[in-house]
Amino acid sequence: MNFVLSVLLIAILKDKYDYWLPSRTGCQTLAANIWSDKTTAQNEPINLTNANAPIKNAKNLNSTITNVAAFDTKLNHLLVDTITGRVFVGGVNRLYQLSPDLELSETVKTGPQNDSVECSILDCPLNAVRSPTDNYNKVLLIDRATSRLIACGSLFQGTCTVRNLQNVSIIEHEVPDAVVANDANSSTVAFIAPGPPQHPVTNVMYVGVTYTNNSPYRSEIPAVASRSLEKTKMFQIASSAVTTGTRTFINSYARETYFVNYVYGFSSERFSYFLTTQLKHSHHSSPKEYITKLVRICQEDSNYYSYTEIPVECISDAQGGTKFNLVQAGFLGKPSSDLAQSLGISIQDDVLFAVFSKGEGNTPTNNSALCIYSLKSIRRKFMQNIKSCFNGSGMRGLDFISPSMPCVLTSGEQALLGE
Ligand SMILES: *[C@@H]1O[C@H](CO)[C@@H](O)[C@H](O)[C@H]1NC(C)=O
Ligand SMILES: *[C@@H]1O[C@H](CO)[C@@H](O)[C@H](O)[C@H]1NC(C)=O
Ligand SMILES: *[C@@H]1O[C@H](CO)[C@@H](O)[C@H](O)[C@H]1NC(C)=O
Numbered sequence: 001m002n003f004v005l006s007v008l009l010i011a012i013l014k015d016k017y018d019y020w021l022p023s024r025t026g027c028q029t030l031a032a033n034i035w036s037d038k039t040t041a042q043n044e045p046i047n048l049t050n051a052n053a054p055i056k057n058a059k060n061l062n063s064t065i066t067n068v069a070a071f072d073t074k075l076n077h078l079l080v081d082t083i084t085g086r087v088f089v090g091g092v093n094r095l096y097q098l099s100p101d102l103e104l105s106e107t108v109k110t111g112p113q114n115d116s117v118e119c120s121i122l123d124c125p126l127n128a129v130r131s132p133t134d135n136y137n138k139v140l141l142i143d144r145a146t147s148r149l150i151a152c153g154s155l156f157q158g159t160c161t162v163r164n165l166q167n168v169s170i171i172e173h174e175v176p177d178a179v180v181a182n183d184a185n186s187s188t189v190a191f192i193a194p195g196p197p198q199h200p201v202t203n204v205m206y207v208g209v210t211y212t213n214n215s216p217y218r219s220e221i222p223a224v225a226s227r228s229l230e231k232t233k234m235f236q237i238a239s240s241a242v243t244t245g246t247r248t249f250i251n252s253y254a255r256e257t258y259f260v261n262y263v264y265g266f267s268s269e270r271f272s273y274f275l276t277t278q279l280k281h282s283h284h285s286s287p288k289e290y291i292t293k294l295v296r297i298c299q300e301d302s303n304y305y306s307y308t309e310i311p312v313e314c315i316s317d318a319q320g321g322t323k324f325n326l327v328q329a330g331f332l333g334k335p336s337s338d339l340a341q342s343l344g345i346s347i348q349d350d351v352l353f354a355v356f357s358k359g360e361g362n363t364p365t366n367n368s369a370l371c372i373y374s375l376k377s378i379r380r381k382f383m384q385n386i387k388s389c390f391n392g393s394g395m396r397g398l399d400f401i402s403p404s405m406p407c408v409l410t411s412g413e414q415a416l417l418g419e
């Protein structure tokens, strides 16, 4: 990714209303697939600091370089085990394990292997030809509960392996289930957080995957899902019934044209979030306009009824209202005391740092900006949209998931009971 940090600003989501949170705070029934177009999050950029100012207390990093690791492939993910200091790197056809001093200790060859997108994990149609195919690392995660490494690659419809955290060469489970994107460039984002079936005791893997449209099997892979980390049902949908479960699909009419690009995922205060870029309108319109949206699911919800989206904007007043519409990267962190003060939050509150680019279509340009959002204002914005829909205003939206319907006046009690 080539982009230059040219602007530094803070954007906040404007909030004028109070929470509409009924006293019983069951979050799963408050929303039902709502995205209200009318309530686009407003921004109020504040100048945090002069982008050209020298960084205070900068260390001379030269004196701390102990080793230089060189890799002979394109890299996709890097992960540091904060307990042991080991470093894991996932790349094309390779997984690497390095010591805390960056000495290469293990190299695993994951590809190329004979594969075809026309084949399922277990079966191949007669006319399909398997040929040597590169394996792109799509997910690299540590499951703390079991002290295992989870690594997923694009081969065999996007399967995952569970590996030993002391030695990545040792495979603990190889799971024949399609979980991640099965091509070179389609997005996949995954993280571990509490979820059903035994929320908040069980941890699950939340996964957001772009629809790759390259084989009939892809229609079975949800756009967003929570998957089990239990040994006996590893990577299966964590909780499912006949028509519902911890999963959401883009519907069959929209999925070939309405691509959702998953950029970052995180958990904060009983909700799981995905930062995405998407088309602004799901119906055919030209020119196509792309925006950034935040997807949210309540972690207690075993049916994903709480799936909700809000648009997120990053606008520079200093550059005459330039819109940085495409999020490129995100990070959930805590604010410094200065930042906390300017956002009106405490230093314990979560803050989302996101780098955006000004897009040409859905292609990022060199023009970029950093925007910072307090999770408190994000939660308030979601609540405000949900409240306004249950007050009968606007449409539910999200017609690429299920047909959009007008918002219907619903009392707080009815909303709690899921209408
Ligand atoms: C931010 O900085 C720009 C130029 O440096 C200035 O024009 C603008 O008024 C500042 N905005 C605020 C909110 O201080
Ligand atoms: C770090 O090392 C590089 C190359 O050796 C040198 O050009 C640079 O000036 C050094 N930076 C500092 C801050 O010492
Ligand atoms: C891939 O298949 C070809 C032809 O069937 C075979 O010659 C080759 O050894 C296979 N390669 C691998 C890596 O299995």
Ligand SMILES: *[C@@H]1O[C@H](CO)[C@@H](O)[C@H](O)[C@H]1NC(C)=O
Residues within 6 Å of the ligand: 105, 106, 167, 168, 169, 170
């Ligand atoms: C890691 O496991 C592999 C495969 O079992 C083995 O060949 C290798 O020696 C192990 N590495 C270490 C450092 O024990």
Ligand SMILES: *[C@@H]1O[C@H](CO)[C@@H](O)[C@H](O)[C@H]1NC(C)=O
Residues within 6 Å of the ligand: 184, 185
């Ligand atoms: C994936 O993206 C890279 C870099 O943008 C590009 O060079 C490559 O052709 C793409 N590969 C596919 C299969 O689209």
Ligand SMILES: *[C@@H]1O[C@H](CO)[C@@H](O)[C@H](O)[C@H]1NC(C)=O
Residues within 6 Å of the ligand: 002, 366
């Ligand atoms: C973007 O940055 C790259 C690398 O610095 C440069 O080669 C390219 O010309 C720039 N593109 C534009 C449109 O400025």
Ligand SMILES: *[C@@H]1O[C@H](CO)[C@@H](O)[C@H](O)[C@H]1NC(C)=O
Residues within 6 Å of the ligand: 387, 388, 391
């Ligand atoms: C709900 O709708 C009514 C009637 O349109 C309006 O008067 C009221 O202000 C709305 N309440 C909220 C909180 O939006």
